[in-house]
Amino acid sequence: MPTRRALIALATLAAVPAAAQPAFPQRPVRLVVPFPPGGTTDVLARALAAKWQDAWGQQVVVDNRGGGGGVIGTQEVARAAPDGHTLVLGNNQTHATNGALIPGLPYDPAAFAAITLVxxxxxxxxxxxxxPARTVAELVELGRRPGRGLSYASSSAGSSSHLMSETFARRNGMNATHVPYRGAAPAAQDLVAGVVDFMMATWASVSALAADGRIRALAVGGDARFPDAPGVPTLKELGFDYVSADAWFGLFAPFGTPMPLLERVHAATEAALADPVVRGRLEAAGFRIETMPPAAFGPFHQAEVGRWAALVREAGVTLTN
Structure with a gap:
């Protein structure tokens, strides 16, 4: 956790007038994605990087550092200089659940400078x-059959897809085995091939596969049906609201990054996501765009650390790093 001295130093930096801050960015910006290319986090990062680069006139490099359920890339950013030139696009796994899942995690999920929800x-x-399952009830029945047993994929061990699938299986008395992957893309590929029996995936990572008939969506999360899949019921309306939590994606900087720099990145992100072409493409891919300034995202992040820790306890999942 940040020390008292570090907290005082951060407050001092944040109090320096914006006019006294150096120009930003002064060199290429590195945006770390702690997951492999092609997944949901990567899609968001590349959309932001392109717009930032245009706005800043500096190269923005998307650096995929997958491995360890997001630990490897996130740890690198935790150790980087707090000057705004190294950022991470994290999610509820890297910056919430990993703290409850992994004993001896080499970084503190709460000890980052929160920039904005994306x-x-x-x-x-x-x-x-x-x-053979065409409804959620039929999938549950398959998983309860003696000797049948099902397997489910996740984007990684400890991810929201893992936690919600395990909770779903436990609450419904299903015999289901977890098969973790290194990212949503390879997990979805094996689902298409029938290597695994089901998956709780972000709609952004599987909507195209559902649209062309390579997979079947039994239910969707959230409070409302998806516009591009109006015939698919919500988990909530079927009585499975306990596994209806959204994954979220947010930008973080190393602890100690001055507030004026965080606010500049937040402003650039809002501008990027306000572009109707960018926003339309991301929403069509299954994302729900939502931003908030650092002053609001910080408390949101802290609350999510506690909320996902509770989900970890219910799922009964523990990991070793």
Whole structure:
């Protein structure tokens, strides 16, 4: 956790007038994605990086540092200089659940400078197109059959898809085995191939596969049905609201990054996401765009640390790093 001295130093930096702050950015910016290319976090990062680069006139490099359920890339940013030139696009796994899941985690999820929420991604319960389950009830019945047993994929061990799938299986008395992957993209590929039986995936990572019939969506998360899948019921309306939590994605900087720099990145992010082309493309991909300034995102993040820790306890999941 940040020391009292570090907290005082941060407050002092934040109090320096914006006019006294150096120009930003002064060199290329590195945006770390702690997951492999092609996943939901990567899609968001590349959309932001392109717009930032245009606005700042500096190169913005998206650096995929997958591994360890997001630990490797997130740890790198925690150790980086707090000058705004190294940022991480994290999510509820890297900056909330990992703290409850992994004993001896090499970084404190709460000890980052929170910049802004970027988007939420509701989940969907999906099965291969060839699955005999055409409803959630039928999937539950398959998982309860003696000797049958199902397998479910997740984007990584400890991810929201893992926690919600495990909670879903436990609450419904299903015999289901977890198969973790290194990212949503390879997990979805094996789902299409029928290697695994079901997956609780972000709609952003599987909507295209559902649209062309390669997988079947049994239910979606959130309070309302998705506009591009109006015939798919919500988990909430089916009585499974306890696994209807959204994944969220947010920008963080190393602890001690001055507030004026955080506010500049937040402003650039809001401008990028206000672009109708960018926003439309991301919303069509299943994201729900939502931003908030550092002063609001910080408390939101702290509350999420506690909320996801409770979900970890219910799922009964523990990991080793």
């Amino acid at each position: 988007a939420r991604a509701p989940h969907a319960l999906v099965v291969p197109a060839a699955s």
